[in-house]
């Protein structure tokens with residue numbers, strides 16, 4: 001299968017940080033179909049050779065194990081070409097069309113890794129140049145809009161020129177091995193499914209903590225915030241993977257139909273739940289990795305009086321027969337105490353306690369998404385018996401863990417998120433991409449939070465960098481009689 005992959009934003013940040021390294025890994029693993037061509041598109045006036053050298057120089061910033069040797073890069077570079085384009089000029093699309101027609105590839109992927117403001121222009125112009133053929137696939141990166149209206153307007157324009165089956169909306173969390181494992185865990189095993197419901201589960205926690213701050217993206221982040229950057233997409237996709245019904249088969253639409261139902265079942269916000277069940281925070285100066293770090297308002301590109309949230313914790317419910325009444329807690333933030341993404345399923349206590357034990361330490365399944373990829377089942381077991389005590393049985397119960405480390409089991413050289421997703425686009429597999437109706441539903445659900453915050457004079461609660469966020473987040477979960485996983 002001969003493919004052409006056109007990378008709009010070919011000299012940009014995403015291209016050299018994520019996409020080129022992922023394409024190279026696929027090439028190195030032999031999984032990139034033979035006969036492919038990768039065409040970087042940018043405004044600079046570069047020859048193919050200059051573009052190759054530019055990409056090669058960027059690999060210096062990639063972790064050592066994923067860097068090509070000179071010989072490997074020379075072979076990879078044979079796939080790379082460059083086309084100079086001004087994305088607003090129809091004439092430039094006509095030249096791109098000519099370049100593509102010379103080869104007439106079986107599949108043409110248009111990866112729009114540009115500023116989101118250009119998404120609709122690129123799609124319109126591609127169609128204008130006759131480049132919306134049935135062989136074409138369009139890849140769109142987040143953020144797809146700023147709210148429901150702008151998201152709809154992008155989707156609407158894109159669908160004027162491309163069918164839904166041609167549109168690949170990336171949420172890179174769906175490409176993470178751990179998230180695919182979650183589907184495998186739930187739908188490949190009979191063991192968990194009977195327990196995966198309100199009768200047996202007390203609460204579910206989705207926590208995506210980052211230790212980094214906004215780095216060089218202050219200006220972007222200032223207009224985005226954690227709710228739009230992480231909750232509307234990544235966290236809600238994880239919630240769908242945990243909460244969805246088993247799909248009737250593994251086809252993309254069967255999976256996406258079930259995810260959509262979860263999003264539609266999320267409990268609508270009320271004035272009361274908005275006030276009680278959502279916490280927004282913003283980091284102030286503190287310590288991270290042993291060094292003093294500035295607060296968000298001191299970061300480059302950030303308004304010194306900013307109210308943008310760098311932390312969100314919220315409580316919601318999926319209002320259906322399986323989940324009614326089970327709280328789902330979502331928490332995400334920057335400059336927290338560590339980089340750690342986990343999903344914790346806390347099971348209900350045993351119906352009748354014969355052991356006088358610390359059951360809170362057991363009875364849970366922890367799914368580690370990163371940095372480690374693994375699964376821990378926390379159980380109570382009989383520890384060392386104390387012969388002198390009459391209630392030795394009770395005293396010696398100890399928490400133990402069944403601990404699966406997938407990196408060890410399958411090797412840490414597993415297919416990375418972008419590598420997986422790029423290969424899926426080339427092969428036309430939509431399972432791990434987000435359909436427009438899912439995306440719109442997610443926006444619909446987060447919008448009342450944004451509106452509430454816009455009218456809330458209190459602003460975000462400050463938390464010191466290097467901590468787990470504002471204390472209001474612990475207080476929110478404590479109201480239900482639970483605590484965040486790391487506080488257990």
Ligand code: BG6
Nearest residue numbers: 142172173210229230234341370
């Ligand atoms: C991106 C957000 O979508 O995800 C970033 O824009 C965030 O702000 C990143 O840092 C987190 O991704 P990962 O894979 O490092 O957890």
